Amino acid sequence: xxxxxxxxxxxxxxxxxxxxxxxxxxxxxxxxxxxxxxxxxxxxxxxxxxxxxxxxxxxxxxxxxxxxxxxxxxxxxxxxxxxxxxxxxxxxxxxxxxxxxxxxxxxxxxxxxxxxxxxxxxxxxxxxxxxxxxxxxxxxxxxxxxxxxxxxxxxxxxxxxxxxxxxxxxxxxxxxxxxxxxxxxxxxxxxxxxxxxxxxxxxxxxxxxxxxxxxxxxxxxxxxxxxxxxxxxxxxxxxxxxxxxxxxxxxxxxxxxxxxxxxxxxxxxxxxxxxxxxxxxxxxxxxxxxxxxxxxxxxxxxxxxxxxxxxxxxxxxxxxxxxxxxxxxxxxxxxxxxxxxxxxxxxxxxxxxxxx
Amino acid sequence: xxxxxxxxxxxxxxxxxxxxxxxxxxxxxxxxxxxxxxxxxxxxxxxxxxxxxxxxxxxxxxxxxxxxxxxxxxxxxxxxxxxxxxxxxxxxxxxxxxxxxxxxxxxxxxxxxxxxxxxxxxxxxxxxxxxxxxxxxxxxxxxxxxxxxxxxxxxxxxxxxxxxxxxxxxxxxxxxxxxxxxxxxxxxxxxxxxxxxxxxxxxxxxxxxxxxxxxxxxxxxxxxxxxxxxxxxxxxxxxxxxxxxxxxxxxxxxxxxxxxxxxxxxxxxxxxxxxxxxxxxxxxxxxxxxxxxxxxxxxxxxxxxxxxxxxxxxxxxxxxxxxxxxxxxxxxxxxxxxxxxxxxxxxxxxxxxxxxxxxxxxxxxxxxxxxxxxxxxxxxxxxxxxxxxxxxxxxxxxxxxxxxxxxxxxxxxxxxxxxxxxxxxxxxxxxxxxxxxxxxxxxxx
Numbered sequence: 001x002x003x004x005x006x007x008x009x010x011x012x013x014x015x016x017x018x019x020x021x022x023x024x025x026x027x028x029x030x031x032x033x034x035x036x037x038x039x040x041x042x043x044x045x046x047x048x049x050x051x052x053x054x055x056x057x058x059x060x061x062x063x064x065x066x067x068x069x070x071x072x073x074x075x076x077x078x079x080x081x082x083x084x085x086x087x088x089x090x091x092x093x094x095x096x097x098x099x100x101x102x103x104x105x106x107x108x109x110x111x112x113x114x115x116x117x118x119x120x121x122x123x124x125x126x127x128x129x130x131x132x133x134x135x136x137x138x139x140x141x142x143x144x145x146x147x148x149x150x151x152x153x154x155x156x157x158x159x160x161x162x163x164x165x166x167x168x169x170x171x172x173x174x175x176x177x178x179x180x181x182x183x184x185x186x187x188x189x190x191x192x193x194x195x196x197x198x199x200x201x202x203x204x205x206x207x208x209x210x211x212x213x214x215x216x217x218x219x220x221x222x223x224x225x226x227x228x229x230x231x232x233x234x235x236x237x238x239x240x241x242x243x244x245x246x247x248x249x250x251x252x253x254x255x256x257x258x259x260x261x262x263x264x265x266x267x268x269x270x271x272x273x274x275x276x277x278x279x280x281x282x283x284x285x286x287x288x289x290x291x292x293x294x295x296x297x298x299x300x301x302x303x304x305x306x307x308x309x310x311x312x313x314x315x316x317x318x319x320x321x322x323x324x325x326x327x328x329x330x331x332x333x334x335x336x337x338x339x340x341x342x343x344x345x346x347x348x349x350x351x352x353x354x355x356x
Numbered sequence: 357x358x359x360x361x362x363x364x365x366x367x368x369x370x371x372x373x374x375x376x377x378x379x380x381x382x383x384x385x386x387x388x389x390x391x392x393x394x395x396x397x398x399x400x401x402x403x404x405x406x407x408x409x410x411x412x413x414x415x416x417x418x419x420x421x422x423x424x425x426x427x428x429x430x431x432x433x434x435x436x437x438x439x440x441x442x443x444x445x446x447x448x449x450x451x452x453x454x455x456x457x458x459x460x461x462x463x464x465x466x467x468x469x470x471x472x473x474x475x476x477x478x479x480x481x482x483x484x485x486x487x488x489x490x491x492x493x494x495x496x497x498x499x500x501x502x503x504x505x506x507x508x509x510x511x512x513x514x515x516x517x518x519x520x521x522x523x524x525x526x527x528x529x530x531x532x533x534x535x536x537x538x539x540x541x542x543x544x545x546x547x548x549x550x551x552x553x554x555x556x557x558x559x560x561x562x563x564x565x566x567x568x569x570x571x572x573x574x575x576x577x578x579x580x581x582x583x584x585x586x587x588x589x590x591x592x593x594x595x596x597x598x599x600x601x602x603x604x605x606x607x608x609x610x611x612x613x614x615x616x617x618x619x620x621x622x623x624x625x626x627x628x629x630x631x632x633x634x635x636x637x638x639x640x641x642x643x644x645x646x647x648x649x650x651x652x653x654x655x656x657x658x659x660x661x662x663x664x665x666x667x668x669x670x671x672x673x674x675x676x677x678x679x680x681x682x683x684x685x686x687x688x689x690x691x692x693x694x695x696x697x698x699x700x701x702x703x704x705x706x707x708x709x710x711x712x713x714x715x716x717x718x719x720x721x722x723x724x725x726x727x728x729x730x731x732x733x734x735x736x737x738x739x740x741x742x743x744x745x746x747x748x749x750x751x752x753x754x755x756x757x758x759x760x761x762x763x764x765x766x767x768x769x770x771x772x773x774x775x776x777x778x779x780x781x782x783x784x785x786x787x788x789x790x791x792x793x794x795x796x797x798x799x800x801x
Contacts, residue, residue: 104478121795189631191624194647213627216784302567304780305630316567319449321770321799322474 006062013055020048092335099328103321113329123330126310130337133222134290134309138229142286143279145230146237151267153238154245165242169235176232176295183228184300189213218306225307228296233289237282244275277348284345291338310334407706408438412454413465413694414447418659419728423516426723430713437706455480455699462702463711465694468765469503469512470772472697476506482703483509484711491715495733499759504695515714516729517693519753520654520762521579526641527674530649537676541583544679545614548621551649557623559615560640560648562632563780570776572634573612573783574764575690576652577775580608582688583681587758590688594763596771596800600778601793609782609789611681616783623647630784635660642672652678654692655749659728669743677752688758692765693732724750774799 027041053076060071102109117123149168153161171179188198192211196202201211215221248271256266272279294311297303303312311334318327415423420443427439442461444450448471454460455475466472475481484492489510492501496514504512523544525535533554538544551558563572581590585604592598593605600606619625623640624632638660640647651657658666658673665672680687696714698707713719720731724740730750738747753759764772778796781787787795 189627191628194624213631216627216630218786298567302565302569304567304569304777305784305786312567316773319452320567320773322452323770 006059009055009058009062013052013059016051016055020044020052095328095331098324099332101325103323103325105324109325113325114333116326117329117333122308122313123310123333125306126308126313129222129307129309130291130293133219134226134229134293135287137223138226138233138290138293139283139286141226141230142233142237143283145234146282147241147279149234149238150241150245151271153242165238168238171232172235174232176228177299179228179232180296180299183231187214187224187300189215215301215307216305221301221305221307225296225300228300229290229293233286237286240278240282241275244278245271248274277351280348281345284341284348287341288338288345291341292334310337405436406438407436407704408440409463409704409707409710410461411439411441411463411465412447412451412461413441413443414445414467415441415465415694416443416445422723422726422729425726426719429722430710430719433713434706434709437709439710460699460702462704462707463696463698465696466512467692467694468772469506469695469761470766470769472512472695473506474769475697475699476509476511480700481506481511482698482700483511484513484698485703485708488513488708488712488715491712495715495717495735497732497734497754497756497759499756500732503691503761504697512695512697513711513715514693514695514732515719516723517691517732517753518655518730519749519756520575520690520692521582521678522653522655522657522675522749523678524638524641524651524653524657525649525674526646527672529646530674533649535649537674538679540679540683541611541681548615552620554649556646557621557648558650559622560637560651561616561622561629562634562637563629563783564631564633564636568776569630570778570780571764572653573779574772574775575654575762576612577605577608577779578690578760578763579652579678580611580681581605581763582690582758582760583678583685584608584611586685587688587760590760590763594760594766596768600775600796601790606789606793609779609793613789626783626785630780655730655746656728658745669745673745675745675748686758688760689752689756690762691732691753691756691759692762768800770799771796 023044027037027044030037032040056075057072060068060075063071098105099113100108100110102112149164153164156164174182185197186199188196189201189211190196190198192205196205196211198211198214200214205211214224252270252274253266256270261269292311293309294315297307297309297312298315301307303309303316310330314327314330314334317323317330413423420441423443424441427441431437431439447465447467451460451464451466451471455478460480464472464475472481484504489501492504492510492513500514501510504510504514506512535547535550538547548558561572563570565571581593581604584607585593589598589604598604615621616626616629622629628637638651638653638657639662641649641651642662642665653660658669661669661673677689678687696711698711715733717733717736720733720736721740723729724731724736724746725742727742727746730741730746730753732753734754736750736754738750741747741750764775767775774796778787778792781795782789782792
């Protein structure tokens with residue numbers, strides 16, 4: 001009886017797979033109304049997964065308790081892992097392989113693409129911009145501004161705090177390209193004498209100065225691009241810090257005050273150490289974003305005038321120069337640059353969650 | 357336990373019935389997708405036997421609707437064929453991704469023949485049919501067939517084209533000042549000198565175009581090269597055999613430098629050249645107080661002009677072609693345009709019919725009448741064009757013997773981009789001329 005049930009459960013599982021495959025083909029090619037197709041597809045997806053998991057756990061149920069304990073994790077985590085391997089790990093390996101081949105992916109060239117990635121002027125410039133400018137300035141200023149606003153807002157009237165935070169958080173709702181369009185107008189340059197349509201030059205000329213071509217002034221133009229990133233990320237940092245600050249027990253501050261600590265001392269000796277975990281998480285998250293920065297540079301300067309960054313080199317090698325080998329090697333270099341930060345980020349995160 | 361099994365069994369039976377229905381309808385629908393042309397779609401009898409040809413191109417916006425109006429002529433004459441055109445701003449990226457993924461359209465219109473040449477080299481394109489080639493021989497100057505020939509085989513044909521090297525001016529202002537179109541480069545330079553003494557700058561210039569910044573500068577260099585070098589030497593340059601860091605090419609840059617590097621010859625000087633958007637810079641001619649007397653740009657510039665100017669083009673706008681520089685060199689015409697190619701395995705009869713139609717004069721009439729577009733087809737009626745300016749340019753194009761394709765667009769992709777970047781670095785002061793030229797050469801694999 002037990003054996004029969006086991007065979008039956010496997011059969012059901014196989015049948016379900018077949019049915020799902022067939023209904024997929026039907027949904028793809030069948031002549032049905034668009035809305036009905038969408039509805040059925042949702043039912044197919046959600047119901048199909050439910051069905052497969054139910055049947056798979058049914059199959060596992062038939063085993064002895066010892067084997068059951070071993071198999072259950074595979075059934076439940078296995079599919080997700082498989083998807084990650086298929087869509088992330090395998091492409092990464094394939095990218096690495098491609099990075100050892102020439103522009104068309106036909107001839108093996110060894111490490112030639114990596115020589116390009118580590119010695120070409122374009123890439124050296126990108127390393128400087130990514131690591132020296134973006135990583136340091138964008139991260140530090142986003143964190144400092146976020147912290148400052150969170151602490152200040154915490155001490156104002158609750159309604160005023162809400163309004164302030166809402167405004168500062170708003171840029172988060174704008175895409176990086178959208179933000180670039182806005183800031184292009186801020187930095188817009190017209191020759192002296194002509195009406196300045198850029199905000200910054202309108203102010204400068206209004207005060208009697210000469211209009212500046214902001215995006216041409218190397219290496220400061222990198223900082224002008226970074227200002228956009230800070231404008232976008234401060235809101236994110238502020239929200240996380242604000243939540244963390246609200247979690248600092250009031251008794252700690254009280255005790256500090258009784259011991260005679262000033263407000264600045266309170267911040268550095270009590271608030272900051274308590275929320276340090278949040279600071280690290282936010283900083284590493286912004287660091288990851290700055291290493292991978294692409295949209296702002298692409299839409300503001302296209303990487304010209306000494307503002308090139310790694311991700312934009314990857315894009316131009318791939319889609320402007322059609323050099324798959326070089327593009328792949330740059331992608332691998334970027335991946336390697338991001339990994340340590342990511343590792344640190346994850347470790348901090350798990351430390352914090354364990355602490356709670 | 358038993359009840360659960362019953363429930364599951366019932367569910368499975370229901371799903372199987374559903375998928376059984378699916379399996380039946382699936383086949384004809386799938387084959388009509390593959391476009392064999394014999395399938396019928398039962399639910400839409402109106403479309404019975406309509407064959408679809410998909411076209412992917414970079415023509416978008418107003419030009420897209422003009423192209424679609426031209427396509428409508430073909431569809432009227434061939435009611436059984438449906439041409440589906442998709443315009444994409446990021447065409448170069450999209451066609452690359454599609455070719456990699458094996459999901460190609462039937463026809464692609466490459467604005468840069470370099471891309472089509474690469475596809476041909478990779479064996480992704482179908483060569484043109486002999487009948488279509490014969491029609492090209494009949495309807496075009498020889499140069500157009502050569503421009504669509506890759507690896508020794510004709511793969512592509514041209515329909516709407518443009519010509520570069522024109523210098524535009526604000527007609528009323530230009531005539532009021534008593535200026536005359538110069539016949540030689542020296543006369544042009546003399547005119548620039550005269551203009552410098554007025555309160556208006558001689559030239560408006562801007563090469564900003566996102567990550568394609570610099571292409572406008574390459575147009576200048578190409579037109580100068582076609583007036584200082586022999587066609588053979590120009591071809592070698594485009595093929596990458598004549599390096600940038602040579603006296604020949606450097607001379608073209610220094611010639612351009614006479615204008616670009618003279619802060620009084622260009623409105624706003626080098627900073628403005630590097631940052632101002634290409635289309636925006638053209639508007640300077642017709643600002644309420646004009647910023648400049650002259651503007652260098654291809655035939656497509658008219659669409660950048662303000663609307664009230666476009667309405668009465670002949671009254672407001674004057675144009676002359678860049679004058680000869682070296683008296684020993686017969687000036688060549690720099691042309692551009694989308695090259696139509698067919699992907700491998702897509703050379704079905706209906707695709708051929710459409711491609712053949714594009715080579716005929718009939719296909720140009722509707723589009724020419726809408727204005728803003730020029731065609732290289734021989735024997736077209738110039739009266740179809742709306743303005744005298746277009747007629748002048750179309751005549752120049754159809755009769756051009758020494759036409760050369762826009763050099764940077766025909767160069768290898770990495771050289772093309774390095775050219776853009778190099779000229780941008782030079783004008784923005786990021787690199788001096790020698791470094792810029794060396795860096796362009798270094799990009800070549």
